[in-house]
Amino acid sequence: MTKVLNPDVECVGEAKAVLGESACWSAEDETLLWVDILGRKVLRTDIGSGRTDEWAFPEQTGFVQPADDGTWLVGQENGILRLDPATGAREDFLPLETDNPATRTNDAGCDRQGRLLVGTMHLPEISFEPVGTLYRIAGRGAAETLDTGLYVPNGIAFSPDGGTVYWADTYRTRRQVWCARYDPGGEVGEKRPFVQLDEELGRPDGAAVDAAGCYWVAAAAGWQLLRYTPSGELDLIVRLPVQRPSKLAFGGADLTTIFITTISEGLGEDAPRTQPLAGRLLAVDVGIQGLPPVRFRA
16 A cells, blocks of 8 residues: 655755756765756755855756766766866766757766766757667766667666666656666666556656665656655655655765755746745655765766
8 A cells, every 4th residue: 555645845955946956965065966957057055054056057957966086977968067066177078969959968877886877858948759868878988878769868766786777758648667677797688667657646757766675756747756666566655845846865864864856947827826845955854764876987
């Protein structure tokens, strides 16, 4: 039987995003990294003080991913930049789909070996077409294609042992999460359906896996987080006061705080009154522990 929780929800800091995404916990300085895709910036929020630092970028900014050398990888429309947060210096890291000006990077996450998985998608202001691709990037190597034909690639996460990879398509008529066997040496098995979300549940957006191996996904347009067991059973729903949660990350001292990025764009004229927390960084604690984040191995 599916359990439903209505936890207390805390707003962290004062920053408000148009399209908040890419929640990523940084244990070293107890901050939460995230992006505003349409605001074209990376944000870092100190969870103690609520202070938020921002870095502006020239293009829509799909994700941020810390690397083991102290820099951050930042997704842009035609590739990935490397940002040094200490100095603000940035450099080109890897081009992606430079021959197609109508796509941008979207969700990203690292496997247990520190390789980056990142999806690309059609710019929605132009149209929605299934031209999205899921790539894997190791070090300074070229991008290796893992899947194609996606509308909005999302939900990238790994089982605790790294032996299963998950990814999703957030498109309104697809709402599908897949999984595949994932060998530490790099081999990826054939993808298979994991869960298909009913329309009333929402669309599968950003995701994370907890210490028990359950797959958590932010249900965009669903007002909630969903937790699925490794067998694909929906066993927990966490209600939220925002319609469009976009990604979650486990953090805090014991990895039991769930940080959630949210979206304020496209909610209608009444949203400032009915959803005052839309676009803000939120936090809930339901007593479930997550996994430590993995940095990109530069």
